[in-house]
Amino acid sequence: MNRSFESFSGLIGRDEDKERIINLLAAPFKVGDADPLVLPIVGMGGLGKTSLAKSVCDDEIVNTHHFDLKMEACVSDDFSLKQVVQKIIKSATGERCADLDVGELNKKLEEILNGKKYLLLLDDVWNEDAQKWLLLKPLLSKGADGSKIIVTTRSQRVAEIMGTVTAYNLSLLGQEDCLSLFYKCAFKEGQMELYPNLVGIGKEIVEKCKQVPLAVINMGTQLYGKTDEKEWKSVRDSEKWEEEGDGILPALKISYQRLPPHLKRCFLYCSVFPQDYRFGDLYLVQFWMANGLIHQSSNPNEKLEDVGLRYVRELISRCFFQDYKDRMVSATFKMHDLMHDLASSLAQNEFSIISSQNHQISKTTRHLLVFDSDSFFHKTLPKFPNNFHQVRSIAFVDSIVGPTCKTDFEKCLLEFKHLRSLELMNDSEFEAFPERIGALKHLRYLYFENIKRLPKSIFKLQNLQALDVRHMISLRFLYLTTQQKRLPEGGIGCLECHQTLVIAYCENLKDLCKDMQGLKSLRKLVIFRCDSLISLPRSIKCLTTLEELFIVDCEELDLMTIEEKNEEKIQPLSLSLCIVIFDNLPATLALPEQLLQGSAESLQIFIIRGCPNIEEIPDCIHNLNKLQNLEIRNCSSLRKRCRRATGEDWPKIKHIPKIKVDGDDIGEETSHSGSSNKPYLNLSYLVVHFYPFFNSFFRLNYFP
Amino acid sequence: MKKRKEREQENNQLNKPSMEPLYIFSYQTLLPSLKKKMAEAFAAEIAKSLLGKLGSFAGQEFCLAWGLEADIARLEKRLKAINAVLSDAEQKQSKNERIRFWLNDLTEVLYDAEDVLDEIECETLRREVVKTTGSTSRKVRRVFSSTNKIAFRLRMGHKIKSIIERLAEISSLKSEFNLS
Numbered sequence: 001m002n003r004s005f006e007s008f009s010g011l012i013g014r015d016e017d018k019e020r021i022i023n024l025l026a027a028p029f030k031v032g033d034a035d036p037l038v039l040p041i042v043g044m045g046g047l048g049k050t051s052l053a054k055s056v057c058d059d060e061i062v063n064t065h066h067f068d069l070k071m072e073a074c075v076s077d078d079f080s081l082k083q084v085v086q087k088i089i090k091s092a093t094g095e096r097c098a099d100l101d102v103g104e105l106n107k108k109l110e111e112i113l114n115g116k117k118y119l120l121l122l123d124d125v126w127n128e129d130a131q132k133w134l135l136l137k138p139l140l141s142k143g144a145d146g147s148k149i150i151v152t153t154r155s156q157r158v159a160e161i162m163g164t165v166t167a168y169n170l171s172l173l174g175q176e177d178c179l180s181l182f183y184k185c186a187f188k189e190g191q192m193e194l195y196p197n198l199v200g201i202g203k204e205i206v207e208k209c210k211q212v213p214l215a216v217i218n219m220g221t222q223l224y225g226k227t228d229e230k231e232w233k234s235v236r237d238s239e240k241w242e243e244e245g246d247g248i249l250p251a252l253k254i255s256y257q258r259l260p261p262h263l264k265r266c267f268l269y270c271s272v273f274p275q276d277y278r279f280g281d282l283y284l285v286q287f288w289m290a291n292g293l294i295h296q297s298s299n300p301n302e303k304l305e306d307v308g309l310r311y312v313r314e315l316i317s318r319c320f321f322q323d324y325k326d327r328m329v330s331a332t333f334k335m336h337d338l339m340h341d342l343a344s345s346l347a348q349n350e351f352s353i354i355s356s357q358n359h360q361i362s363k364t365t366r367h368l369l370v371f372d373s374d375s376f377f378h379k380t381l382p383k384f385p386n387n388f389h390q391v392r393s394i395a396f397v398d399s400i401v402g403p404t405c406k407t408d409f410e411k412c413l414l415e416f417k418h419l420r421s422l423e424l425m426n427d428s429e430f431e432a433f434p435e436r437i438g439a440l441k442h443l444r445y446l447y448f449e450n451i452k453r454l455p456k457s458i459f460k461l462q463n464l465q466a467l468d469v470r471h472m473i474s475l476r477f478l479y480l481t482t483q484q485k486r487l488p489e490g491g492i493g494c495l496e497c498h499q500t501l502v503i504a505y506c507e508n509l510k511d512l513c514k515d516m517q518g519l520k521s522l523r524k525l526v527i528f529r530c531d532s533l534i535s536l537p538r539s540i541k542c543l544t545t546l547e548e549l550f551i552v553d554c555e556e557l558d559l560m561t562i563e564e565k566n567e568e569k570i571q572p573l574s575l576s577l578c579i580v581i582f583d584n585l586p587a588t589l590a591l592p593e594q595l596l597q598g599s600a601e602s603l604q605i606f607i608i609r610g611c612p613n614i615e616e617i618p619d620c621i622h623n624l625n626k627l628q629n630l631e632i633r634n635c636s637s638l639r640k641r642c643r644r645a646t647g648e649d650w651p652k653i654k655h656i657p658k659i660k661v662d663g664d665d666i667g668e669e670t671s672h673s674g675s676s677n678k679p680y681l682n683l684s685y686l687v688v689h690f691y692p693f694f695n696s697f698f699r700l701n702y703f704p
Numbered sequence: 705m706k707k708r709k710e711r712e713q714e715n716n717q718l719n720k721p722s723m724e725p726l727y728i729f730s731y732q733t734l735l736p737s738l739k740k741k742m743a744e745a746f747a748a749e750i751a752k753s754l755l756g757k758l759g760s761f762a763g764q765e766f767c768l769a770w771g772l773e774a775d776i777a778r779l780e781k782r783l784k785a786i787n788a789v790l791s792d793a794e795q796k797q798s799k800n801e802r803i804r805f806w807l808n809d810l811t812e813v814l815y816d817a818e819d820v821l822d823e824i825e826c827e828t829l830r831r832e833v834v835k836t837t838g839s840t841s842r843k844v845r846r847v848f849s850s851t852n853k854i855a856f857r858l859r860m861g862h863k864i865k866s867i868i869e870r871l872a873e874i875s876s877l878k879s880e881f882n883l884s
Contacts, residue, residue: 296756390819
């Protein structure tokens with residue numbers, strides 16, 4: 001993403017602040033110092049505390065101070081000890097530890113920190129209860145001398161409770177810096193000189209932003225590429241600047257006001273997710289689709305998913321989302337808390353949050369976010385019996401636990417006759433999903449996490465409805481994790497509208513179903529971490545709509561199982577693959593020539609990594625006319641054979657404009673590398689990461 | 705969120721003088737006046753998607769077979785009439801509280817209409833599945849028998865009529881707002 005929040009928030013005018021904080025951190029440890037040192041950074045929302053803290057953590061000087069371990073945890077509204085510890089562990093090791101209890105978690109954290117000099121960033125802390133901090137503090141004192149903690153908060157009180165040194169008060173951004181930040185966001189390079197009239201108006205707009213960088217960035221990006229003076233004036237003269245009373249930055253309101261209506265709605269629906277939630281683009285799009293927010297494109301080739309991703313991109317370029325991370329298969333991002341506040345304030349008619357303090361809902365509530373399922377089951381449900389038939393989406397943030405949780409949950413499903421989306425964001429104690437779910441005939445989006453807690457695993461659930469999968473004719477997106485050895489025929493293969501299929505973390509899976517040809521609309525297929533997978537069905541070659549194929553981390557898989565054995569009988573295939581990635585497939589000895597040849601007119605990007613036993617580049621590569629990018633990494637024999645000019649396989653690949661072997665550009669257009677416009681061509685960031693907590697996900701229209 | 709706001713207010717009171725400019729916006733949270741303001745309504749967006757849905761229903765076999773076509777046509781007509789003034793109304797809603805309330809009421813009806821249309825859509829999908837994959841069990845066949853068809857038609861017809869009535873009622877108010 002070229003124009004995103006991150007490209008602007010690159011800390012204009014914060015060098016001095018950064019230096020001072022680094023000096024505080026770099027001061028040598030003296031006996032008698034508090035251990036660990038806790039440095040709070042305090043300031044109102046939108047000043048750039050988090051950006052500053054992150055840039056400090058990434059700074060070279062800090063790095064040379066030899067922190068053995070750097071961690072980051074966003075604490076936000078809920079300061080439950082368990083969750084904070086979980087987040088810290090996840091940041092340190094990547095493990096989610098959903099099934100450990102508090103004692104085990106604490107022990108684990110101690111082991112991780114033990115004797116290590118660490119740097120921890122606790123972001124956006126709101127907890128003013130000193131007791132809670134006193135419970136966490138001893139756990140964090142197991143590190144080596146000189147460990148440091150940075151805390152960002154809006155509250156002086158928090159700083160007083162947690163800090164061991166004087167808090168760093170982040171001031172407003174200087175007027176001059178605000179101006180240069182604004183111009184950087186608002187003008188294309190070299191354009192500023194052409195529009196002296198706009199520069200003047202811009203200055204007045206910046207003054208109204210009251211030196212808050214978040215507001216400045218938002219206003220700047222709003223006006224990016226707009227050269228009509230009227231438009232600039234309408235922003236400057238907006239009455240929203242004067243509007244008082246709800247603590248939301250006026251600049252953000254103006255940004256919102258300027259969104260087209262369909263994006264406004266999509267943005268407001270994001271307030272159903274908790275603060276600091278990390279959105280995944282594919283999931284958010286499915287959620288929007290479930291709620292009917294995405295308009296069918298007039299271009300028949302543009303599917304709803306594509307339109308949705310376009311909406312996401314628009315919202316990112318207008319800085320409604322930030323912290324954007326492109327993971328190749330999927331991208332993730334967050335919403336600034338002030339943006340979240342804005343969305344919640346505008347959506348308060350239709351959205352309700354149930355917490356231990358609030359269990360009210362109104363007749364107009366259509367979307368529910370449940371932080372405290374206990375209050376919800378025992379206070380909200382009995383108290384407002386008539387307000388549920390119109391509810392369309394419900395998300396449980398906490399774990400649903402307790403002896404009666406299953407019946408409670410089941411009872412609650414009965415009430416929601418028009419539910420379109422159901423999310424259980426945390427693990428729940430009941431063993432199998434209640435049968436009642438079948439009565440929710442409007443349900444389009446179903447998401448539950450950490451299926452491990454359903455001891456019979458997701459696939460059991462699939463089996464329960466194995467006959468029914470084929471009835472789910474509207475299913476478009478499925479992320480499947482299973483303990484089974486095989487996928488049954490007549491299941492997934494019957495889903496004719498299916499667009500995206502992810503099969504991941506299936507350690508026992510040996511074969512996929514043979515009837516893959518039934519997936520007549522499949523466009524993206526990801527097979528990831530299937531350690532026992534031996535073969536792929538040949539029917540994959542029948543997927544003529546498939547555009548993206550990712551096969552990653554399958555120890556046993558031999559790709560050649562896709563190919564027909566008797567070569568004489570092959571009919572020429574016509575496939576439409578654009579991107580193919582094979583990563584870490586040690587059991588594969590050769591590349592599937594028929595598959596690649598079949599995509600001769602479409603394949604643009606081909607990446608082979610960690611396949612040391614592939615002997616040679618097949619001849620068909622020579623025929624791939626559209627191929628723009630070839631990357632080979634950690635493939636010992638291929639590396640030799642692809643050496644520029646002298647390698648045996650060089651003649652087969654020399655027509656490709658961009659070739660990278662083990663990080664070195666050897667293609668012809670080396671001078672152009674790095675200036676590519678398309679984000680996914682940025683080959684240095686191709687590691688495919690997954691969020692292991694996205695365990696399963698369905699979109700269904702009909703569940704008999 | 706409310707909790708957070710309250711804490712922010714407390715912070716303001718605890719503020720040292722040097723911190724004052726930092727809370728220039730948060731001070732506004734002390735004024736409760738706009739806290740309960742009605743949210744922006746998206747009636748036009750929803751109406752648009754409803755009209756799209758109704759358009760796709762037109763001429764479909766099930767509408768005729770279930771005798772719903774007259775009801776659906778009337779609903780469409782009503783919606784189109786209201787839809788014509790919606791963009792004007794939405795532009796005026798930020799200045800005119802009564803228009804905002806009117807739009808919110810309308811939105812409620814539109815949501816209910818969407819639920820009914822989705823129910824009809826669902827039923828067609830279900831029949832399609834049964835038709836293509838076949839149902840072997842007698843029990844299942846009985847569920848889809850003609851009596852059920854009639855019951856479904858009556859239920860839907862009734863719901864659509866009630867929505868048309870509610871729309872008419874809301875529609876009659878629009879003349880008060882001078883919308884074009």
